[in-house]
Amino acid sequence: MKTFKLGGVHPKENKLSSNQKIKEIGLPKTATISLTQCLGASPEPVVVKGDKVKVGQLIAKGNAFISANIHTSVSGTVTKVDDAVDASGFRRKSIVIDVEGDEWLETIDRSTIINNNIVASKDEIIAKIKEAGIVGMGGATFPTHVKLMVPQGKKAQSLIINGVECEPYLTSDHRVMLERGEEMMIGVRILMKALEVESAYIGIENNKKDAIDYLSKLSEKSLGIHIVPLKVKYPQGGEKQLIKAAVNREVPSGKLPIEVGCVVQNVGTALAVYEAVQKNKPLIDRVVTVTGTSVKNPCNLLARIGTPISMLLEEAGGVPEDTKKVINGGPMMGKALNTLEVNVVKGMSGLVIMPESESKRPSTANCIRCAKCTFVCPMGLAPYQISLMTESGNAALAEDERVMDCMECGSCSYTCPSARPLLDNIRVAKNKVGLIIRSRAK
Amino acid sequence: MNTAILFAVITLSIIGVLSAIILYFIAQKFKVIEDPRIDLVAELLPGANCGGCGFAGCRNFAENIVKNESLENMFCPVGGNDLLKQIGPVIGQVAEEKEPTIAVLRCNGSFANAPSKTQYDGVKSCYFINTLYPGDNACPFSCLGAGDCVVSCQFDAIYIDETTGLPVIIEEKCVSCGACVKACPRAIIELRKKGKKSRRIYVSCVNKEKGAISRKNCAVSCIGCGKCVKECKFEAITLENNLAYIDFNKCTLCRKCVAVCPQNSIHELNFPERKASQPASGVVEEN
Amino acid sequence: MANLLTISGSPHVSTNQSINKIMWGVVIALVPTMLVSFWYFGLGAIILTLTSVIACVLFEFLIQKYLLKQESTVTDGSAVITGILLALNVPSNLPIWMMIVGALVAIGVAKMTYGGLGKNPFNPALIGRVFLLMSFPVNMTSWPTTLAQRAILPDVITGPTALGIIKEGVAKGETVQQLMHNVPSYTDMFIGNMGGSLGEVSAIAIILGGLFMLFRKIISWHIPASFILTVFVFTGMLFYIDNTKFVDPVFHLLTGGLMLGAIFMATDMVTSPMTKSGMLLFGFGCGLLTVLIRVWGAYPEGVSFAILIMNALVPLINKGFKPKKFGEVVNNG
Structure with a gap:
């Protein structure tokens, strides 16, 4: 079985909700749609207070090169275009809509009939994806249409679909593959057409055997799509690791996957692409896993963007009494929320609820130089050293240790027997080195 | 026994003299001629190297003062006005009063x-x-x-x-x-x-x-x-x-x-x- | 305000490994070796081991509490390991007070002066042992025979180690073949029925402990393998050149503290390199120095010195041997 070579850890999987069917939850009373939902520039709002909107209508337009449109996920009246706390914990510009009914734009095909026939041309596909405001659904939220525009002089050779879901707890991609596999496969074919590549590899970790079997059966029908079962190892879902595992190519340091002819897309993205191109439906909902060891009903919910997460938590049986931490995303790379009054965004793959016993970090001890952090680092860095540099106030030195290669997967902090805050320190170093590099470029 | 001691003393002396000569020539070759006023100014400075003046340490501050022969925009927050008054005569300038x-x-x-x-x-x-x-x-x-x-x-x-x-x-x-x-x-x-x-x-x-x-x-x-x-x-x-x-x-x-x-x-x-x-x-x- | 949400940077989960688990794992791995030493050397060995462990723990506790005034970490088990390793490195008839002095040097000088666990450049137990060896050379080199040997030859209470016999003999001009009659058989060496310090006698018990640590992922194979292999190959070459002057490699592997050193001392996390390639070099250096000291040095045994010298080189090795970085060597066929 394939996997990437360098480093990696095996956190406890805890995929509690892997057998729970995706359930659509109801409409919220008000939807608060953050305008900061993609990497790059935030889009500009195109509606004002008092406007009536229908589901799927454009409410913010991304004008910058790296930016993505945002559409309303509910119908009703815009009540506010103002700052609101979003999943980052900071106040960001948001559009608040009072929900009235559920009226969709007529252009959107709401039927469940699967449209197998790809008629759009390459440019039409990219235009449609851009219009639909699709971003990477794995959590990084990089605008998908930018990824599909291969820069001059480069050639994409293979499309790699990320069905790895290496984060513990999360099962949203798993369920998408099982329940929406057919549509997702069409999405993959659309992406292949947009990139003009002959082959696509869907990497799936071996703990999702049912998804591997199901998609393997489906892939027999479509030429060029290969299912690649992968050995379970974190962080296999990292772009560079996945490329190494699936097609054994190594992306050079500081370069993008296109350097080795690869483009990586998440399975959720592929599904969104299908809906955008074949059904004209912009990205207005997503599957969110709500889980945790103390949660009553761990589940996978299809929620409209902008739904308050309290609704999702309610659906999962409510927030348990002893909850001390709620994580947006998986426990390895997710962000701890500082308030539960936030709303679903495009990059929210899951909500992990942790009781007191799990939320506290173990007490730290001296570094015993066991070198486990260097062994597990998938980028081959020396985390202990970078961490020491930060602690001694020499974060700038970390540039030579290639701290910018770090993708913050957290394997080092995870594995440290002394429970040292390695990644915290590395992030500080990364930030400072980033500032230095940017000031140098000027 | 005596010869051994003698031998050791002589050898060491020769090595010492040789090293001294080498060092002398190296020092000559790499000599840096420096304005003596830099030392004078640097001695007046507090030596905390806090960077509050905007330079990389006290010595660097002194070097810049002497090089530009000006106290304009030069201020040591640690020493304050009193210190600048002392530095002034060294380079023949009068320091502006600055409010602490x-x-x-x-x-x-x-x-x-x-x-x-x-x-x-x-x-x-x-x-x-x-x-x-x-x-x-x-x-x-x-x-x-x-x-x-x-x-x-x-x-x-x-x-x-x-x-x-x-x-x-x-x-x-x-x-x-x-x-x-x-x-x-x-x-x-x-x-x-x-x-x-x-x-x-x-x-x-x-x-x-x-x-x-x-x-x-x-x-x-x-x-x-x-x-x-x-x-x-x-x-x-x-x-x-x-x-x-x-x-x-x-x-x-x-x-x-x-x-x-x-x-x-x-x-x-x-x-x-x-x-x-x-x-x-x-x-x-x-x- | 009981229910404030906790905020921290990712990751939010961590491994169930901890320093305590690692350290007590090493202690468990040392149990077979200790038992063998108790079996062959009797009550003296038990008393020495206990003294050493208690002294180490006590010194660490006192120093942390009264000198450094920091939170005590004696429960993490590292002082216990130092105590056991130190005891395993001395002869069983060492006076108790010397043992305590050794423990003081090991913990007080070699460990706590640098700031405690994780900050010491040298293996504390080895520093303690070398200190004793240099301060009390007579006591530290009169090796009692084992209880089993005494049953056969009751008059011989102490004697040189096998390595010592060969070294002195060769210096006097005797050939190895003649001397081999005076040393225990390889089987005895393997199970530990020979004179020597408490822990360096039984290869099999040490290997058992090593396997346990490998299984628990406390150590990696790199250092012991390259250490032992280097000694084997190097002595093998010497043996091939002149088998009257040099002993065969198997002898070198089974005698002295090689096994104990390679598996328990050189692999000490704190004082060994941080990368796999660095570890291989570290083991190689240890092996080379060991043979050099054994064959040409003043002491018959050189494992302690070899490891200590390589300990000193670890920062350099770490500098030279960085981990292989992802995307550095691009080979995309």
Whole structure:
């Protein structure tokens, strides 16, 4: 079985909700749609207070090169275009809509009939994806249409679909593959057409055997799509690791996957692409896993963007009494929320609820130089050293240790027997080195 | 036995002489001719290498003064005016008087004023916390209390008060080098004019959010109501982005703004107590 | 305000490994070796081991509490390991007070002066042992025979180690073949029936402990393998050149503290390199120095010195041997 070579850890999987069917939850009373939902520039709002909107209508337009449109996920009246706390914990510009009914734009095909026939041309596909405001659904939220525009002089050779879901707890991609596999496969074919590549590899970790079997059966029908079962190892879902595992190519340091002819897309993205191109439906909902060891009903919910997460938590049986931490995303790379009054965004793959016993970090001890952090680092860095540099106030030195290669997967902090805050320190170093590099470029 | 000792002494002597000769020639070859005035200036400097002057250490500061033969824009916050007066004659210049400044903390979001809504568990670094979330009191402008300023201070002039969670600047020790200003990721600390008898008036808040929002997180935030602006007859107070700012060059220390602030966010320091007829609404900081 | 949400940077989960688990794992791995030493050397060995362990733990506790005034970490088990390793490195008839002095040097000088666990550049137990060896050379080199040997030859209470016999003999001009009659058989060596310090006698018990640590992922194979292999190959070459002057490699592997050193001392996490390639070099250096000291040095045994010298080189090795970085060597066929 394939996997990437360098480093990696095996956190406890805890995929509690892997057998729970995706359930659509109801409409919220008000939807608060953050305008900061993609990497790059935030889009500009195109509606004002008092406007009536229908589901799927454009409410913010991304004008910058790296930016993505945002559409309303509910119908009703815009009540506010103002700052609101979003999943980052900071106040960001948001559009608040009072929900009235559920009226969709007529252009959107709401039927469940699967449209197998790809008629759009390459440019039409990219235009449609851009219009639909699709971003990477794995959590990084990089605008998908930018990824599909291969820069001059480069050639994409293979499309790699990320069905790895290496984060513990999360099962949203798993369920998408099982329940929406057919549509997702069409999405993959659309992406292949947009990139003009002959082959696509869907990497799936071996703990999702049912998804591997199901998609393997489906892939027999479509030429060029290969299912690649992968050995379970974190962080296999990292772009560079996945490329190494699936097609054994190594992306050079500081370069993008296109350097080795690869483009990586998440399975959720592929599904969104299908809906955008074949059904004209912009990205207005997503599957969110709500889980945790103390949660009553761990589940996978299809929620409209902008739904308050309290609704999702309610659906999962409510927030348990002893909850001390709620994580947006998986426990390895997710962000701890500082308030539960936030709303679903495009990059929210899951909500992990942790009781007191799990939320506290173990007490730290001296570094015993066991070198486990260097062994597990998938980028081959020396985390202990970078961490020491930060602690001694020499974060700038970390540039030579290639701290910018770090993708913050957290394997080092995870594995440290002394429970040292390695990644915290590395992030500080990364930030400072980033500032230095940017000031140098000027 | 004797010959052995003799032999050792002679050998060592020869090696010593040879090394001395080599060293002499090397020293000649790599000799750097330096303006002797640099040493004179450097000796006058405090030698703390705090970087408060904007140069890489005291020696570098001295080199620049001598090279430019000018004291323009050169100021050592540690030594202050007295020091510049001493340096002046060395390079034949007269130093301009500069008003002494001091570091001022412009946040009063203590545990009592801005109760914690979350609990931080991780590395003690304001810089890091600032990248993670707004802070435990949910005010995205407030002091994070992890003490980056304490670490940056070479003069032990700052400590974190355990009961408030805020740093305290010790007036007698602060030399106004500005290290804490640079260290604070939220630009809360400002170097302000020390003022007559160390008396200072300043807005102890840097929150630019609307009043309704900032008040939710903190009982003493500036809400940008503008009362102080109207009260000030010297146009020393400006209001921008829902935040009042007192220009210390224009402020006459009349204390009228302190009395009108509904949020008690304007602070007065080192003033005598008010008369009973004129009740103080401003929080007088201990010190 | 009981229910404030906790905020911290990712990751939010961590491994169930901890320093305590690692350290006590090493202690468990040392149990077979200790038992063998008790079996062959009797009560003296038990008393020495207990003294050493208690002294080490006590010194660490006292120093942390009264000198450094920091939170005590004696429960993490690292002082216990130092105590056991130190005891395993001395002869069973060492006076108790010397043992205590050794423990003081090991913990007080070699460990706590640098700042405690994780900050010491040298293996504390080895520093303690070398200190004793240099301060009390007579006591530290009169090796009692085992109880089993005494049953056969009751008059011989102490004697040189096998390595010592060969070294002295060769210096006098005797050939190895003649001397081999005076040393225990390889089977005896393997199970530990020979004179020597407490822990360096039984190869099999040490290997058992090593396997346990490998299984628990406390150590990696790199250092022991390259250490032992280097000694084997190097002595093998010497043996091939002149088998009257040099002993065969198997002898070198089974005698002295090689096994104990390679598996328990050189692999000490704190004082070994941080990368796999660095570890291989570290083991190679240890092996080379061991043979050099054994064959040409003043002492018959050189494992302790070899490891200590390589300990000193670890920062350099770490500098030279960085981990292989992802995307550095691009080979995309």
